[in-house]
Structure formats: C-alpha cells, structure tokens
Amino acid sequence: TRIKHLKKTLGINLLYATISILLVIVAGPMASSSGIPEVKGYLNGVKVPNSLGFKSLFGKIFSLIMSYSSGLFVGPEGPMIHIGSAIGAAVSQFRSSTFEFYPKLFLQYQNDRDKRDFISVGAASGISAAFGAPIGGVLFSIEEASSFWSRQLTWRTFFCCMIATFTTNFLLQGFGTSPDMHDTGLLTFGFSRLYLYRYSELLCFCILGVLGGAFGALFVFLNIHLNKWRRDYLKKNISLRSIEAIVVMVITSVICFYSPSIFPCRYQSNIQVEPSVCEDQTNAQMEQFFCPPGMYSEMASLLFVNPDLALRRLYSRTNNSFTLGVLLVFTCIYFFLSVITSGLWVAGGLFVPMMMVGAGFGRFVGQVVGLWFEGIDASIYALVGTAAMMAGYCRMTISLVVIMVELTEGTQYLVPIILAVMIAKWVGDFFNESIFYRGQNGEI
Amino acid sequence: TRIKHLKKTLGINLLYATISILLVIVAGPMASSSGIPEVKGYLNGVKVPNSLGFKSLFGKIFSLIMSYSSGLFVGPEGPMIHIGSAIGAAVSQFRSSTFEFYPKLFLQYQNDRDKRDFISVGAASGISAAFGAPIGGVLFSIEEASSFWSRQLTWRTFFCCMIATFTTNFLLQGFGTSPDMHDTGLLTFGFSRLYLYRYSELLCFCILGVLGGAFGALFVFLNIHLNKWRRDYLKKNISLRSIEAIVVMVITSVICFYSPSIFPCRYQSNIQVEPSVCEDQTNAQMEQFFCPPGMYSEMASLLFVNPDLALRRLYSRTNNSFTLGVLLVFTCIYFFLSVITSGLWVAGGLFVPMMMVGAGFGRFVGQVVGLWFEGIDASIYALVGTAAMMAGYCRMTISLVVIMVELTEGTQYLVPIILAVMIAKWVGDFFNESIFYRGQNGEI
Numbered sequence: 001t002r003i004k005h006l007k008k009t010l011g012i013n014l015l016y017a018t019i020s021i022l023l024v025i026v027a028g029p030m031a032s033s034s035g036i037p038e039v040k041g042y043l044n045g046v047k048v049p050n051s052l053g054f055k056s057l058f059g060k061i062f063s064l065i066m067s068y069s070s071g072l073f074v075g076p077e078g079p080m081i082h083i084g085s086a087i088g089a090a091v092s093q094f095r096s097s098t099f100e101f102y103p104k105l106f107l108q109y110q111n112d113r114d115k116r117d118f119i120s121v122g123a124a125s126g127i128s129a130a131f132g133a134p135i136g137g138v139l140f141s142i143e144e145a146s147s148f149w150s151r152q153l154t155w156r157t158f159f160c161c162m163i164a165t166f167t168t169n170f171l172l173q174g175f176g177t178s179p180d181m182h183d184t185g186l187l188t189f190g191f192s193r194l195y196l197y198r199y200s201e202l203l204c205f206c207i208l209g210v211l212g213g214a215f216g217a218l219f220v221f222l223n224i225h226l227n228k229w230r231r232d233y234l235k236k237n238i239s240l241r242s243i244e245a246i247v248v249m250v251i252t253s254v255i256c257f258y259s260p261s262i263f264p265c266r267y268q269s270n271i272q273v274e275p276s277v278c279e280d281q282t283n284a285q286m287e288q289f290f291c292p293p294g295m296y297s298e299m300a301s302l303l304f305v306n307p308d309l310a311l312r313r314l315y316s317r318t319n320n321s322f323t324l325g326v327l328l329v330f331t332c333i334y335f336f337l338s339v340i341t342s343g344l345w346v347a348g349g350l351f352v353p354m355m356m357v358g359a360g361f362g363r364f365v366g367q368v369v370g371l372w373f374e375g376i377d378a379s380i381y382a383l384v385g386t387a388a389m390m391a392g393y394c395r396m397t398i399s400l401v402v403i404m405v406e407l408t409e410g411t412q413y414l415v416p417i418i419l420a421v422m423i424a425k426w427v428g429d430f431f432n433e434s435i436f437y438r439g440q441n442g443e444i
Numbered sequence: 445t446r447i448k449h450l451k452k453t454l455g456i457n458l459l460y461a462t463i464s465i466l467l468v469i470v471a472g473p474m475a476s477s478s479g480i481p482e483v484k485g486y487l488n489g490v491k492v493p494n495s496l497g498f499k500s501l502f503g504k505i506f507s508l509i510m511s512y513s514s515g516l517f518v519g520p521e522g523p524m525i526h527i528g529s530a531i532g533a534a535v536s537q538f539r540s541s542t543f544e545f546y547p548k549l550f551l552q553y554q555n556d557r558d559k560r561d562f563i564s565v566g567a568a569s570g571i572s573a574a575f576g577a578p579i580g581g582v583l584f585s586i587e588e589a590s591s592f593w594s595r596q597l598t599w600r601t602f603f604c605c606m607i608a609t610f611t612t613n614f615l616l617q618g619f620g621t622s623p624d625m626h627d628t629g630l631l632t633f634g635f636s637r638l639y640l641y642r643y644s645e646l647l648c649f650c651i652l653g654v655l656g657g658a659f660g661a662l663f664v665f666l667n668i669h670l671n672k673w674r675r676d677y678l679k680k681n682i683s684l685r686s687i688e689a690i691v692v693m694v695i696t697s698v699i700c701f702y703s704p705s706i707f708p709c710r711y712q713s714n715i716q717v718e719p720s721v722c723e724d725q726t727n728a729q730m731e732q733f734f735c736p737p738g739m740y741s742e743m744a745s746l747l748f749v750n751p752d753l754a755l756r757r758l759y760s761r762t763n764n765s766f767t768l769g770v771l772l773v774f775t776c777i778y779f780f781l782s783v784i785t786s787g788l789w790v791a792g793g794l795f796v797p798m799m800m801v802g803a804g805f806g807r808f809v810g811q812v813v814g815l816w817f818e819g820i821d822a823s824i825y826a827l828v829g830t831a832a833m834m835a836g837y838c839r840m841t842i843s844l845v846v847i848m849v850e851l852t853e854g855t856q857y858l859v860p861i862i863l864a865v866m867i868a869k870w871v872g873d874f875f876n877e878s879i880f881y882r883g884q885n886g887e888i
Contacts, residue, residue: 158842398602
C-alpha cells in the first residue's frame, strides 16, 4: 500500500505543480517567486515592466494556490505582499494597459506619487492579512518596502491594514466553528504564556541569534549563486524551466514520503506534556502515518503535514516529542530543499520555509541545552530560532519582531526575540546583503 | 483619628508639592508640565530657548518625583519623553551653555541634523522606559514626535528603545522578588487572556470610541482655555503660580480623603471573581481605609492609592467590586482635577490621569451594558475605554495601540482597541486639535 500511496501523492502533486508552472508561463516570470524584490524596486524608483499588472496579479494568485498545494516548500506570505501591491496599483489607477481600458474616473490619483503610496499601503495590507498582524504590516512598509514615507501615510496604512486583518479574520471565522473573535491570519499559533525563561538563558538566545544570522547568510549566498546559474544556463527556456520545477517537486515529495521510514516509530503515550496549568495548546497529538496504532512517526509529523501544523508541533510544550536526530535531519532537508525551490518558475515565498528551518534548529538547540540544565522549555528556543532565522535571511528588524509578537499573541518573549533578531542581523550583514536586494527569480 | 490622618497626609503632600514648585521656579518654566509640546516643537524646527538644557532636565526629574509623590493628579510617563530628549541632546552634543563647557570631542555630531536625530531617539527611549514598550516608543517617535525620518533611524531608535526597556526591566527586577524575566516598565498591568468578547460587543466598543473622542476633545478645550487664562492673568508671577499649585494640591488631597466617606462600606467577601481558570490576576483585594474589618471602601480603593494599583483594580476581572455611582463620581473627579492640574508649575504628564478617566468611564459603560446582557466582562470595556480616552486627547493612533498591547502583554484585544482608537481620533479631530499642538503650560 505504501507504493500506492506514493503514486497517489505524486500524481496529485504533479497535477498541481504543472498547473502552477503553466500559469507562470502564461502570465510571465513576474508571477513567479515572492515578488518582494520587484515591489521594493518599484517603491524605490526601479520600475520592472509588468511587475504590477493584471497578468502578474492573477498569475501569481492562482499559481500560488497550486504551488502551495503541490507540496513544494513555498510559503503563501511573501507573495501576499506582491498581491497586495498589485491590488493597490490596480484600485488606485483604475486603468489597465493589459485590457486597454483608460477611463477618466480616478485621474487625480494617476500620478507617480499617489500610485507609489497606494502600492506601499497594498504591500502593508498583504502582510497584515498573511500574518494577522496589522501593526507588523505598517512597520514592514515603513522599514522594508518604502524609501519615501509621510506621517499621513502611517495613519492611512494603519487603517487599511486593520481592515485587511479584520476581513481575513472575519472570513476565517466563517469557516471555523467558534463564534468568538480571535485575531488570526493565514498562519496562527497560540503560545502558552505561563513559562518564563531565566536571565542565564539569554546567552543561549544570543547563540541562536548568531546561528540564525549565519544560516540566513548561507541561504542568501547559496540561493543567489543558484539563481545566477539558472539565469546563465536555463535562461527563459520554457521547457528547461518546467522540467526543473517538476524535478524539484518530485524530489520534495519523495523525500517527504520516504524520510519518515528511516526513523523508528515512537509511542504517543511517552510524550511528556509540560506542566501547563492553563491552556490546552500543547499540540502534542502527532501523526500516525504508517506506524502501528498508538505510535507516531516523528518525521511525518513534521514533513508530511500542513506547514502550519508542523510549526505548531515544533512550538509544542512537550519534553520529548522529537529526538535530536530527527530535528537535525528535518532542518537540513528543509534548508536545502528551500534553497533549490526559491527561484523556480512557480509562485511562492520564503517566510514559512525559513520559519520551519529556524524552528527546527531552535528546538534542536533548546533540547541540547536541556540535556545539561533542568527546566529548559525547548518551545521558546524554537520561537526565538524562528525569529533569528527570518532576521538572518531578510534582515528585517522591528517589523519582524512585531510580526512575531502578533503571531504568538503575547509580548512575554519580546526581550529574547529582540535580542536574537538584532544579533542575527549583525551577523548576517557581516557576510552579505538581504535577499530582498536581489531578484529571487534571477530576472533582475 | 480621621482628622489626624488628614493632617499627616496634607503635611507630607504640602512638603512634596512645595519642593516641586521651588524646583520649577529655580529651573524655569520649561521644567513644568510634560514638555512634549516643546520636544515636538524642537523636532519640527521651533527651538524654544532652554527647553532641552541641563537646568530643565534636572529641574524636571526632581520636580516630577516630588509632584508625583504629592498626590497631585500627574503622571510620570509624559515627562519621561522630555527627559529622554534632553538626555539625547546632552549626550550627543557633549557641551553645555549652562556650564560654559565646550570641549572638541563630539564635534562631528554638533550639527542640527544629528542633534535632532539624537533627540528623536531620546524621546522614543523615554516612552519605552515609561511603558515598558520598546516598539511603542519607536512608533511614537515616527508618528508623533518627528517630521523627518529615515530608515536608518528606525533601526537605531529600536536599538536604543530596547536597551532602555531592558535597563528599566533589569533595575525593577533588582527591587522585586522574582528571579524571572518579565517585560515591565514603570506602569504594568497583567491581563488575563481567557475571556473573548463577541462580535455584537464591537458596537459597544465603537460607542466607547465616540465617548473617548468627545471627552478628549472636551479636555483639550477646557485645558487650553484655562491655560490661556493662566497666561493672561497669572503670567509668570512666582507667588501667584505657587499659590495656585498649592491650592490645587490641597483640593486634590481633601477630595481624595473625604470622598470615600460619602459612599457606604462594602463587604470584601461579596466580590464575585470571574470564573478565570488561569491566572491569579483578578486584583480583587480592595482597600479597607476607615471601614470595619472585612469591608472595603470603593472610592478609597481608587483614589487613595497609587494610580498603578487603581488602574489594575479598574481592570480587575470581577463582577461587582465597584458600583455605578462610584465609577461615575470617580471619573468626574479625575477629569476635572486633571483639567486644572495640567499646566500648573510642577512637572507631570497626562498619560496616567487620562488612563484613569478612560478606565473609569469604560468600566461604567461595561457595567451598564452588563445590566442588560449576560456574560459581559467590564474589564475589557475599561481597557478599551482607556485607549479611547488617550486617543481622544492626544490623537496618537498606531503608537498608542502598540503601547496598549505592550502594556496588557497580549494581542487578544487588538481589534477592539484599534476600533476605539480610530473612532476616538475621528471624533476628537472633528472638534479640535491634539493637546500636543499647544504648550500645556501656556508658554508657547
């Protein structure tokens, strides 16, 4: 039955990946990758042709849905920024060169300055909706996206981000079960707030910051060289590009399917939940996969599920749900597959893959520290590792901290997150520049 | 014994208030009030003489300690912004016209641009330390204080704010009992996160926003007219100004001392704590004052204690610790005494008094709504009312929201806070301008 399962999985993934690639071929290469460098470029005066047109917009939306479903290691958050910007451009200009549609309705906004402002606001709304983080969205636009900023724009962006978050929230509630309000985006993870770390652990968080910065810089180095190679050898050759994406997809699926078999099954009942008085958010329930009843597969619990769920498991407040070996292998697999995935001709961002890598090595470090000292909660290390890894590859600072705080719904871990983010940025900046300075798909 | 107690209280308060006034007289009127308008003015190109000098700095620090201790309705948070700015100016320039000290050490920073940047960063650090809110501090500088902003400055400000928060945190830990880390500023209140509001309650939060905007605008109107009167009739006459401050201090002390007697004592055991599974943060323990054992005085629990504790009681997760009449009288007392206090020749800000007013009418509205509907938690109304009132008088938006989130240590109430803040700003802007646009002490 295992082969049958693999065939089924591969078949479905192949279908989705093919549609995703076709959409990029039809809509043009601007629909691929995350599009953040193009948006940044536009806001700083470099207009990449067609980067914010209707074709790129629709190509990106549907290619993203398909590539995310195909099991490729891509995240939906980065492209949301591009989608938001393109919508901002479309709404404000109310004209289209694609459709040769030029009404005289919004003439007053058809100047460079207003267009740029709308695009900034759109980018901020995109990230707000993606992370359920209205304040993080505003800060992203202030810190990363825009070179020109006015006080008025802060207030307008904030308004728009709030509406975006609220709408996402409202729509997600409609598909959920709870009648209560809860601020959530595409990605959510609750985080119990009872456990406090100790002063001495701050040193470990600094180490996580150094690791995050180093891995982030390594990621940028590898990815940029790979994309240079792509630009020089694959060029814009449609068949080569399609084959490349399909090959990566097949490798990803096969690894995700077979790597769980390398590690032995473990007993679900052996998982020790931290003595958490309050919330029932331990996320201790794991994946059975091909294990006998009552047992679970560690690797399948991380690789063969929705990334959202895998992240929540990495943040789970348990002591021994994962072994060190699995965490190490998982982190390496995710790191190298993300390197080769980023830059393929499919839509998809890097936020979620980098969060997975960060959470993986963070939890690894936390469990290693836990071998020597008592009372170490590895879930906090996973959280801090996530922040460090993200800061290491994209060099965001304050906006990243706010997004992490809004994701975890608490400010309790503010100090470790800030510490790790700052150190990761310093270490990363020592080696190279942020990934946003280079086009991810090798077109810039 | 009551008269004896009053005499003692009055005597101590009189001593503190006198010292506070003397310090302002010696250091000049720039040491009085919060100093936020002066900092704003400086950062926008209007240099008020001596506003950031050594004399103002030391005068403000010690006058603030004395006025806050004297029982006057002033808060320490606003002046922290001025203090931070003055330190920023002093550190960066490393010269003083007061002491005729002009070394050639930091010549490279002795230009207008760098000085302005250091002052921005100082203001942000001040607010970060005051509220334990590193991100709120950065946003305050971006949104309120500065007209000129660069991306580089974001990162530098953030760094400085983080160090400021961390230092405050560290020093406060030293005086506390817990060896754990916890992000706190001068003002802290924990807030249990288990209770969720319902969609229908958003309408009530909108009403709180309207009320906050209206009361805020009324406060600005009354305070500015009073300060005009002060400027025209009291001028800079030292004796008139001193008598005025002493009179206000005596009125405040007498009201705080005698108003509890108007209301009957209540049984401590009657307080119903909300069924809160998790944290022991109900703050249900009240003040006995002159009541018999086992009973408490509602008004004394709010007026005759540290504002920090009073705020925590207004946010307490209990059903019936305060009656409607007490809340109404308390809010009115605080509102009108704050109007006449702001602008006296003592140092002191408005953040805490306005938070008290907001929490007071918020809880009042929450309890009124609770008369009709079941399952209303008045503490959330108090929190939202606080945000609305603050937005209503100073018209901050995103920085205020972030500060509130960092104070409550959770993002669960983000949507209601944002909603109330936006509506309060709109309503307030309909009537008049923010209080920061006018000098509070009538000197500008």
